[in-house]
Amino acid sequence: MIVAQQKPLEEIKTLIGDARKVLVVGCGTCVTVCFAGGGRQAAIMAASLRIASRMEGYERTVTDVTVHRQCEWEYLDEIAERVAGADVVLSLGCGVGVQAMAERFPNAWVVPGLNTGFLGLPTEHGVWAERCAACGNCVLGLTGGICPIARCSKSLLNGPCGHSKDGHCEVDKDIPCGWQLIYDRLSSMGKLERLLEVQPPMNWRASRNGGPRKIVRKDLRIGPEEE
């Protein structure tokens, strides 16, 4: 999932500025399950902003709504009327959700209520950890299902650096060395020989180095045939 967390309320109040009508928009997918921007968080955010406004003696209407997925325009159309009536739309979606709203509603001023963190999973209650860097060139089949791009601080492809110590990363002792994890897993599965294959340099053009990315599935396109 996409993991995010709420911005400090002070920053959000600055982003909202002196808007009289604020619409808080939650999202029902990733940010719901990481407790950052789902329906409950949108309601709490709206209530917090209402109280804060009243305490400051500022008259402001703050309402909230949560859509199924903020990252798909068809779900945004359901709230078009409410967006049109707002001076500021505070999105509690990830960075994709904020931009989907801004693209779909060109006349709306959309601001982010979250800081989008990473692609990860909950490892225990209240703890989320990064697992995928969306590099566009998956090597998990070589490394026993443990990503050297996301789990190694230096994204090395051919083993650990010289500063892996007692299974921990030099960047932070609380970070397990990604390559230690890979070694331990391949060892436990009797597949250590896979590490003997030298990997060529990573093609980073499939990652951010090639600029903004796009996937086109011709089999899913509709309408007249394209050239």
Add this chain to the structure above:
Amino acid sequence: MPGGCHYLEGNTNALRRVKSIQELLPQIGLEPERVRMFHMSAAMANEFVAAATEMVRQVSALGPNPLRISPVCLTDNRRGG
């Protein structure tokens, strides 16, 4: 008591939530002292009275909830636009 909850760790989980609310309150302009959690069992009547008395004293010193006396309406128009 901490760790002695009928729901095992229920009261220690609740304490984390209360601390979270205590952090939120000053951000929206209210005193964090308005919310507090006391641990006690159902058999601790004297402790309950002491906690309630202390809380009344504390909240009385803070004064009435300012939201009730603020001149601006607290609009909750969740279905509207």
